[in-house]
Amino acid sequence: MAMKTEGSTQGNFHNVVSEIGDIGRDWHGNTITDHAEFNRPYCKKGKSIKQLEKPEGPKADRAIVVSAGPSLHRLHSLETIKNSDFDGSIICVDGSYMKALRAGVIPDYVVSLDPHPTRMVRWYGDPNFEKNSKNDDFFNRQDLDITFRNNSILENQKNIDLVNKYAPKIKLILATSAPKNVVERAHEAGFDIYWWNPLVDDPNEPNSLTRKLYGLNPLPCINTGGQVGSAAWNFTTTRLKIQDIGMVGMDMGYHIDTPYNMTQTWYELVEHVKGREDDIEDYFQKVVFPLNGTESYIDPTYFWYRRNLLEMMSQVDFTTYNCTESGTLFGPGIECVPLVDYLQGTIHG
């Protein structure tokens, strides 16, 4: 790949980054409101994130946030956690939850945010898997789980059974933006559900969408950073009040060997550059991970997520430990450390 390095001037790249926030807000606004409306009866009968009891003992002291980036599979991070004596809280995002269960790691919390109507339910075992995956190669393009890709219907049924078995023991931190099928599946499986609103704009502004969401469901609103991994970090920080946090699977980018067309927003980028196909290289930047020199690349979406998370981290007065061991996430407020060191407690917050 003739890829430019991070920091070199790329007008096309940064033009897209600068537009993502506003356009995302326009694009998702109606969906979020519709889902919040649908979820009203569930929220009314269910529990607010405010009612969540704070963890105690070692679980109150330390936490690992498990995101679903490619390193989780590539570096066997969950197996490393399983084989350790780590006794802190474990917070999975929805996309890493199944991988965790399969590795024998039972999380204390699972965070779910994404409003996509057909894709997200897959993380809980999808009762309509064939219908929802028809004509959608989103997961096939990225999925590193070869077992699932090669035998997806059977594996999906195994996932349903596994989720049903463990759901009652797990607190699902569910955003009001969640789609109907995720909400129904979560209730059917028997999760202990706690609801929250995504903070989507300044609630003090006139016509604030956040205030509208709060009006529909008077629940705490959490800034998401644009994606569930950052929301999970924020949940751990502001709700669990844990200040010694390690993160795994938080790649915020792609391993250098990943073909462009295997990236999450490939089709959208192709649509965006239509007529200027020679410019496609401008939308990817090479990044070297400082801990071990691993090479990755970042696209505008992950660049935006990364910037948002770094900004969120600048609002707290503790250091977060990135134990992903690859990717693009480093900077002020973050120390990159080997996962085993964090698990052994040789790194102290």
Added chain:
Amino acid sequence: MSEFLKGNFKTKSEVKVKSSQEENEDLQDRFRKQALGSIGGSMVYVERTALDWDGDED
């Protein structure tokens, strides 16, 4: 505008009809916004705002 929709009366205010070029540009803009919206990923993010908000009572 479709020939069938032309009336035999005058409207009080002038009706501006978009040219096919304007309509095409609108459509392109919409597709572009859709593409960028998807690039924007799963959720929106509010810059330079508190990490959370618990409503006015807090």
